[in-house]
Amino acid sequence: MKKIYVYLAALSIICLAGCKKHDYAEGTLSPIIAVVDVKALYKGSDVTLNADNLSGAKEIVGVVISNAASGNSPAGILVVQNNRRNAIRGIALDIGAAAAGYAPGDSVMVQVTGATLTKVNGSMRLKGLAEGAITKLASNKAITVQAVPSGRIIASPDVYESTLVTISSAIAEPEPQPGETYAGNKTINDGFGRVVLHTETAASFSAAQLPFSANFTGIPFTNITAADTSIQLWPRTIDDMFALAVIKPSPVIVAGYLTDPTGGDANQEYIQLMATRDIDFAVTNFSIVTCNNAGTNPAPANGWAVGAARSYKINLTSGTVKKGQFFYVGGNKNIWGAGSTDISAANWISSTQYSTVDGAGFGTATANLLANSGNVAGIAVFAGITVDASTVPLDLIMYGGSGTVYAPGPPEIGYRITNTDYYSTINPVTRENQAFYGGGTNKTKLTLPATGNFSQLGGVYDAITGRWTTGRTVTSIPLTKTSALTVIEVGTGFTSVQN
Incomplete structure (x- = not known):
């Protein structure tokens, strides 16, 4: 033991001497502060x-x-x-x-x-x-541009003020009149909040035509005066605005879903949707596709049509729905699993025994139409009943964890997206095309639903412009076996349609 103590003591002396010699124990404070x-x-x-x-x-x-x-x-x-x-x-x-x-x-x-x-x-x-x-x-150093929803800027102005940001897929409110220019203060709305687009009269682009819809880039400044309290976005040049093509409204939007009913999930999960116009499904067909990416999976080369255990298609070919009305697609017509409130009085366009019946065209029978844990999952609405790797959805939401669902290629493969409140086919920063979930800025996913809760997607959809004037956010609604249908169809913040 004595020999060990002597050795350690000697080693300590050597270390101290070495530290002193090389100034390891002495530090120099950086002159630069973040x-x-x-x-x-x-x-x-x-x-x-x-x-x-x-x-x-x-x-x-x-x-x-x-x-x-x-x-x-x-x-x-x-x-x-x-x-x-x-x-x-x-x-x-x-x-x-x-x-x-x-x-x-x-x-x-x-x-x-x-x-x-x-x-x-x-x-x-x-x-x-x-x-x-x-x-x-x-000179000419690269400038980082952040794509940031307006709601995040409004909630944390000190974080984003005096940085360069892009507010994507925003619309001018009210809709610009012919000949209306940038000059002055204009309100823009990306579905997650409203900010003021400020242009000085003397700005080089002040007389240019104000677009109805664009990705707006600029520097946010807080503006608190006696007459105004707002976040102002100051674009720098006309190139900071990237006008977007008019979006074709989707006749059907996703409004909510139940992924984890009480008891077994087989034939008890369902999706709540809303019509943005009157629809006779026998005349105008649609289809709903769900994807479930449990485990470690490669990106699907056939996208939403990957089939097998990863995606399941349900055709909507009969029944009718009125504009602004909820309707349902899924298994049995119970609000929260077997033995719970019968909601067959709701407008069910498809009640499919998905645990014993294969999907319409692709997808094997499954006990889990909708994932309630694990990797990212999704729900997509398509026009018609033909869906393949190239088919673009009308609406979609993705939720859950991560998983490998996108590969940049070439060629790119994965789940195709469309322009919604969360996804854009044009990268707001690079202005390049981005057609898949996981590519570019299309990485947003909603949280996994709380156990046993209905996931309500509250928002306001403009059926004329195809824009979400209030983007969808998730509210978890606790259900019981005796919950009434009104619990998931009525209330402040629920999905609604305007025009």
Whole structure:
């Protein structure tokens, strides 16, 4: 034991000597601080930045995202964005006329010691920067653009203000009149909230025609005044707007689903849908396809038509439904499994014994039409009863976990998407085509349903424009064996159709 103690002691001495020799025990604080850390210093009142509150740092680095030359940037403001500590943040620098000397993509270093962190109309900025505080390091650097739903910006303005974002698949409200331009404040709505699109009269693109629907890119600023409380999105040039083609409305939309009834799932799961126009299914056929990707699976080359245990098709070829009316597709007509309330009085377009009957064209009999755990699953609506690898759905939702359901190829394979409240066939950032779930920005999935609950998809669909004026969100509705049909059909926030 003595020999061991002597050895450890000697080893400790060697380590200490080595550390001292190479200065391993001594650290040098970085002179650079992340914007996210600078902004965190603001606690409701002005803060003068110094070595103490900057933890020894004295400068920030970033890329210029504002464009003073276009005329649509707050006067005297230079906006810089960086991505440090895995956080994309931006800050507005109040530097007066000098802001005109910088262009988007300029890489800069900013000495911030002595500057004041403040808010103007609710939007954070740095003022009182010393003359010569900004050093240009390079030009034409890449700028990161985030695709962000408006609701997220509204909920967390300090996170997204002074960064470059795209609000995708938004519409102007009200619909622009012929000859209406960008100039002034225009309301845009992507289905998850409304923000103000702000264009100065002197902006180079102020006289351009305002599109009805577009992906709108710009810099968000909070605007709190006596007359207004809003998030304003300031586009930089006309190229920040990407007009979208008119979307053809879907006659059928997904409104809810039950994935985990009490007792066994076989023939007890169902999907709630809504018609956006009057439909006679004997005249105009549709089909519903569900996908279940349990286990580790490759991306399906045949997409929704993969069949076997992964997808199941139900044809809708009889019955009628009125515009704005719910209807149902699934197994037995009970609200929450065997022995629960009989809801056969509801409008059932298809009641299929899916645990013993194969799908219509593809899909083997299954005890689980709808996954209630595991990898990502989905529900899609199709026009007609022919579905193959190239068929594009009218509406869809995806929910659940992850799993391998997309391969970029070439050729790309997976589950095709369409333009909905959650998915877009045009990448809002790169403006390239993206046709599959999992590709580009099409990665949104709803949460797995809570055990035994009905998943209600509340939202408002415009049957004329084909847009969701209020995007679908999931509300879990607890059910019992005696729950009434009204529990899943009536209430604030339920899916509705407007025109």
